[in-house]
Amino acid sequence: MEILPLGGLGEIGKNMTAVSFGKECIILDMGIRLDTLLSFEDLEIGGLKKRELVARNIIPDDRALMGRKVRGIVVSHAHLDHLGAVSKLASAYSAPIVGTPYTLEVFRKLKGEEKAYHVHNRLIPLNPGGSLRLGEIEVKFVHATHSIPQTVFILLEKGEKRFLYASDFKFDREPLLGPPLDLSPLRRAGEPLAAMIGTVRLNEQGPIPSESWVASQLWKVMKEASDGKGVVVTTFSSHLARLNTIIEISLRLGRIPVLVGRSLWDYLSAGVRLGLIQIPKEVKMGRRIRSSKGLLRKVGENKEEYVLVCTGHQGEPNSVLSLIADEKLSYRIAGGDSVIFSSSVIPHPINQANRELLETKLQLRGARIYREVHASGHAGRAETLEFLKLLQPRHVIPCHGTEDRLRLLYEMARGLGYSQSEIHLTSNGVPVEVEA
Secondary structure (H helix, E strand, O other), X not given: OEEEEEEOEOEOOOOEEXXXXXXXXXEEOOOOOHHHHHHOOOXXXXXXXXXXXXXOOOOOOOHHHOOOEEEEEEOOOOOHHHHOOXXXXXXXXXXXXXXXXXXXXXXXXXXXXXXXXXXXXXXXXXXXXXEEEEOOEEEEEEXXXXXXXXXXXXXXXXXXXXXXXXXXXXXXXXXXXXXXXXXXXXXXXXXXXXXXXXXOOOOOOOOOOOHHHHHHHHHHXXXXXXXXXXXXXXXXXXXXXXXXXXXXXXXXXXXXXXXXXXXXXXXXXXXXXXXXXXXXXXOEEEOOOHHHHHHHHHHHHOHHHEEEEEOOOOOOOOOXXXXXXXXXXXXXXXXXXXXXXXXXXXXXXXXXXXXXXXXXXXXXXXXXXXXXXXXXXXXXXXXXXXXXXXXXXXXXXXXXXXXXXXXXXXXXXXXXXXXXXXXXXOXXXXXXXXXX
């Protein structure tokens, strides 16, 4: 078995790995690197050619796979650092794209916005708990709890050889959308020959709080904020469970939730179409800023009646919240208003600078700021250690993290008794070969 990472090692984002069993190959994820994309202000990636995106370090360089017998492109979930490059790279392969129904629904949105890449691969929906055969390789999806619906662990099997891809998960036993984490299907499948395990939050001891805990914190903060005038909440557009909580609390407080922003609309509408979430009839939504100006004016004139939920939690310059802070929209922040960030700041200098600038502008307008009303969707050290002990893969490959996070998993595995030949610190483009 050969595992060839093409992105996601030594960096956050751009996740892509090829796993080969003999001559047959499965590609796992094709993501973009969001922090690099943000560094090119006003860049429209839909108009750039593949080689330009690779040169700018926005998508993985997949030239090493040319000529390989790729049987399928299998995507673990719908976050852009795992899905965002599929529309740019998949057309080079005569292989289907496999994902959960929600992941493929989001992909269809991306594909529709980036028609220049001419992606015509067959789409195969596979539910968590399902399996299918691609060539001689069996692909199994096992439910994982994360910050977006229908995230899965991916099991690849051929004969007695078994590979586990576990890039994004947390131990949430009280989730608010979908079932709790259950590792018994992975344990029943048997010991993996090799496992790739994500390291994004290994800087945190853990355990990472449940989404139910976040809901209780949001209730306290939003209730306190409602004693004032305007209430603005911003969070990850793909976090449907969090958005559902914000909507429910707003209604409990007697305020009408108003959601404005294209990405909010796209992720929520995908969830509604699949029956994963229901939007109460009281909720008002605006997809594009231009068509939402009248709605924002009405909300701004009657702030105490509404909760405005909008894009901009990272301080993105063209987001709804940044435009409000710059007084480019009719909703104006004033003394007594509250802005709640139900998110963490992605640790990249551009994000950090954008967010700091946004908060400064909001505070100058008189806003009361609530920060980090949030819990990560990634496992900390405690959960990752438990995961390793339960599944006991023979070989461990740290992934989805900066160099320091990858090394933390290396040290954790060494502490469990793994030898240097069983824990593999590799780099993008450098293959790992393991024998049964």
